[in-house]
Amino acid sequence: xxxxxxxxxxxxxxxxxxxxxxxxxxxxxxxxxxxxxxxxxxxxxxxxxxxxxxxxxxxxxxxxxxxxxxxxxxxxxxxxxxxxxxxxxxxxxxxxxxxxxxxxxxxxxxxxxxxxxxxxxxxxxxxxxxxxxxxxxxxxxxxxxxxxxxxxxxxxxxxxxxxxxxxxxxxxxxxxxxxxxxxxxxxxxxxxxxxxxxxxxxxxxxxxxxxxxxxxxxxxxxxxxxxxxxxxxxxxxxxxxxxxxxxxxxxxxxxxxxxxxxxxxxxxxxxxxxxxxxxxxxxxxxxxxxxxxxxxxxxxxxxxxxxxxxxxxxxxxxxxxxxxxxxxxxxxxxxxxxxxxxxxxxxxxxxxxxxxxxxxxxxxxxxxxxxxxxxxxxxxxxxxxxxxxxxxxxxxxxxxxxxxxxxxxxxxxxxxxxxxxxxxxxxxxxxxxxxxxxxxxxxxxxxxxxxxxxxxxxxxxxxxxxxxxxxxxxxxxxxxxxxxxxxxxxxxxxxxxxxxxxxxxxxxxxxxxxxxx
Amino acid sequence: xxxxxxxxxxxxxxxxxxxxxxxxxxxxxxxxxxxxxxxxxxxxxxxxxxxxxxxxxxxxxxxxxxxxxxxxxxxxxxxxxxxxxxxxxxxxxxxxxxxxxxxxxxxxxxxxxxxxxxxxxxxxxxxxxxxxxxxxxxxxxxxxxxxxxxxxxxxxxxxxxxxxxxxxxxxxxxxxxxxxxxxxxxxxxxxxxxxxxxxxxxxxxxxxxxxxxxxxxxx
Numbered sequence: 001x002x003x004x005x006x007x008x009x010x011x012x013x014x015x016x017x018x019x020x021x022x023x024x025x026x027x028x029x030x031x032x033x034x035x036x037x038x039x040x041x042x043x044x045x046x047x048x049x050x051x052x053x054x055x056x057x058x059x060x061x062x063x064x065x066x067x068x069x070x071x072x073x074x075x076x077x078x079x080x081x082x083x084x085x086x087x088x089x090x091x092x093x094x095x096x097x098x099x100x101x102x103x104x105x106x107x108x109x110x111x112x113x114x115x116x117x118x119x120x121x122x123x124x125x126x127x128x129x130x131x132x133x134x135x136x137x138x139x140x141x142x143x144x145x146x147x148x149x150x151x152x153x154x155x156x157x158x159x160x161x162x163x164x165x166x167x168x169x170x171x172x173x174x175x176x177x178x179x180x181x182x183x184x185x186x187x188x189x190x191x192x193x194x195x196x197x198x199x200x201x202x203x204x205x206x207x208x209x210x211x212x213x214x215x216x217x218x219x220x221x222x223x224x225x226x227x228x229x230x231x232x233x234x235x236x237x238x239x240x241x242x243x244x245x246x247x248x249x250x251x252x253x254x255x256x257x258x259x260x261x262x263x264x265x266x267x268x269x270x271x272x273x274x275x276x277x278x279x280x281x282x283x284x285x286x287x288x289x290x291x292x293x294x295x296x297x298x299x300x301x302x303x304x305x306x307x308x309x310x311x312x313x314x315x316x317x318x319x320x321x322x323x324x325x326x327x328x329x330x331x332x333x334x335x336x337x338x339x340x341x342x343x344x345x346x347x348x349x350x351x352x353x354x355x356x357x358x359x360x361x362x363x364x365x366x367x368x369x370x371x372x373x374x375x376x377x378x379x380x381x382x383x384x385x386x387x388x389x390x391x392x393x394x395x396x397x398x399x400x401x402x403x404x405x406x407x408x409x410x411x412x413x414x415x416x417x418x419x420x421x422x423x424x425x426x427x428x429x430x431x432x433x434x435x436x437x438x439x440x441x442x443x444x445x446x447x448x449x450x451x452x453x454x455x456x457x458x459x460x461x462x463x464x465x466x467x468x469x470x471x472x473x474x475x476x477x478x479x480x481x482x483x484x485x486x487x488x489x490x491x492x493x494x495x496x497x498x499x500x501x502x503x504x505x506x507x508x509x510x511x512x513x514x515x516x517x
Numbered sequence: 518x519x520x521x522x523x524x525x526x527x528x529x530x531x532x533x534x535x536x537x538x539x540x541x542x543x544x545x546x547x548x549x550x551x552x553x554x555x556x557x558x559x560x561x562x563x564x565x566x567x568x569x570x571x572x573x574x575x576x577x578x579x580x581x582x583x584x585x586x587x588x589x590x591x592x593x594x595x596x597x598x599x600x601x602x603x604x605x606x607x608x609x610x611x612x613x614x615x616x617x618x619x620x621x622x623x624x625x626x627x628x629x630x631x632x633x634x635x636x637x638x639x640x641x642x643x644x645x646x647x648x649x650x651x652x653x654x655x656x657x658x659x660x661x662x663x664x665x666x667x668x669x670x671x672x673x674x675x676x677x678x679x680x681x682x683x684x685x686x687x688x689x690x691x692x693x694x695x696x697x698x699x700x701x702x703x704x705x706x707x708x709x710x711x712x713x714x715x716x717x718x719x720x721x722x723x724x725x726x727x728x729x730x731x732x733x734x735x736x
Contacts, residue, residue: 155607158569161594162601163672172620176611264569422688 003425010333014107018393021367029226052296057207076145082266086187094285101454103198108290135286141185148181195360229363297487305488312473323391324448331399357397361457390458406440520708526575548670550595550708550719558710566713568594601678608653639667679711695721
């Protein structure tokens with residue numbers, strides 16, 4: 001009874017924070033002045049501007065997906081499976097751009113290339129957006145390739161090695177076996193770049209999330225903003241269908257096989273040096289140089305940065321830490337439900353979490369305002385609760401999926417033994433399952449902290465007056481702040497992300513040497 | 518000429534010595550069974566012969582050719598003409614039975630017509646003709662075992678290594694497959710190196726048995 005009630009309440013809470021705002025937005029867009037109508041959408045299909053937005057959005061996401069997968073998969077193989085020197089350090093360097101808000105990388109590139117007219121012109125538009133989002137999302141296929149490589153039984157590759165060199169084994173055995181992981185990476189990159197708001201907004205490239213945000217924030221045209229959000233929701237639904245039909249069963253219970261970490265590495269031989277040089281150059285261009293540029297630009301501006309955005313920094317840290325903790329609890333409960341009830345109900349709840357994760361943050365933001373902006377719900381709308389609700393709506397998929405993967409590695413007999421011993425469900429969760437899943441919970445907290453800290457799409461729309469977070473503050477200061485001040489704030493943002501992430505990551509590695517090998 | 522020769526081979530993993538100066542000569546066409554308890558180093562011997570890992574010290578020769586010596590692999594696995602049946606069979610789940618057999622033939626450059634002929638031959642030898650288009654996951658344990666054997670035999674290896682492939686099968690199937698392995702070896706004439714901890718299985722298969730204990734051949 002306790003189990004059913006708790007899980008049902010968790011789902012209900014998630015529906016209220018996540019699904020209801022989107023439904024409310026949809027309802028308000030078709031219920032106008034006391035009657036139902038499709039006026040908001042009529043202009044949508046006929047306007048050539050809408051088609052331009054769709055073309056731009058799809059072109060950006062497709063190009064970023066294509067390039068990141070083409071580069072990320074070989075990179076993941078090099079860093080996860082070969083004897084390339086300094087693999088762990090290089091992996092960490094490549095991951096850095098993913099951890100920080102994407103527009104910070106755009107700010108850095110604009111600082112670097114802005115001095116040259118041609119390069120500056122090239123940066124502002126599709127090529128610049130592709131360059132920045134490529135560097136930001138490259139770690140997604142890279143990391144997923146590394147993770148899925150560890151799920152392959154080494155003997156499958158050794159059986160191939162008896163008849164073929166490594167190139168043939170990678171082509172014929174390894175890559176087909178990690179194909180679901182590559183598919184998941186492609187889907188995630190597409191989703192993330194499709195919903196990206198900060199980079200196209202900064203680099204002035206017209207895509208749907210920017211249009212939706214502008215219509216809402218600049219003109220307060222709710223109908224136009226909602227109409228611009230609808231194509232985003234439609235594409236998201238298609239992606240959800242793709243994920244549910246082709247990938248979910250193959251990817252949601254990623255289980256590293258015993259011995260995968262000890263499998264012999266591919267010896268690169270005479271190719272080792274030039275491949276090392278290529279990978280180091282990639283890390284320098286896409287991870288090190290953007291940060292070094294910001295460091296140089298920000299010299300002497302830190303005092304002003306702290307005085308103008310110190311409060312925003314503290315708020316960001318507090319909201320993200322609190323939001324990540326809530327996400328771990330809600331994600332654990334929903335992940336437990338999805339794992340233990342692999343029926344239609346469990347799959348529907350899982351689909352809803354993924355749909356909201358895939359939905360651009362600006363759409364969720366508009367939905368939250370649509371639902372909570374009433375005189376009776378100021379407790380939510382006028383307080384940081386609305387930011388936390390936004391985090392829960394968008395990022396629960398991350399912590400619930402991590403929970404599912406972690407639960408798949410715990411034998412069901414652990415909980416059953418406690419049940420036979422007379423322990424109730426809460427006691428079993430608290431003293432048996434949660435301690436056994438602590439690594440997943442910690443990793444979930446870390447991922448949730450990073451994603452909430454870097455969030456701009458939702459926060460930018462819903463933050464109540466006096467509650468702006470650091471990414472929002474940086475964004476608003478871009479209009480009138482000096483480049484030095486912006487660079488200093490970006491560096492502070494990077495440190496705020498990397499410091500806790502580094503500390504927790506080192507804790508995970510120390511307690512489990514297999515992590516990050 | 519000996520099929521395989523290991524001379525004072527030592528191997529450690531993570532500071533733990535698994536093989537300690539092991540020497541072993543395996544003659545052409547014999548069915549050698551290495552018998553020993555879990556963790557005695559039997560599988561490591563097979564992995565050294567296959568060329569997956571180099572010996573820390575000592576040397577390994579295959580038909581008179583130096584294949585590995587003192588921490589170095591001189592002959593990569595695909596150039597050793599060795600077949601192997603792994604403990605968990607290691608059947609590629611994304612290929613059909615035919616695909617599993619054909620992968621190695623393609624990789625070694627066997628022409629299409631010859632590939633077809635060899636696939637048909639090993640399918641007939643192992644009684645798998647009607648399962649050619651099925652995926653490994655759609656087969657029973659015994660059928661999977663035969664696929665692993667067919668895959669290894671299609672390449673006409675000079676030496677076939679078998680790493681406790683029967684251990685997960687029930688007793689009746691285990692006994693039937695022992696007989697089949699011996700029949701196939703006598704029919705095709707390859708050298709067989711089979712490792713097991715089961716004495717009865719060793720007696721049924723072997724033309725010679727060596728016992729292993731603590732990383733050495735025991736007397």
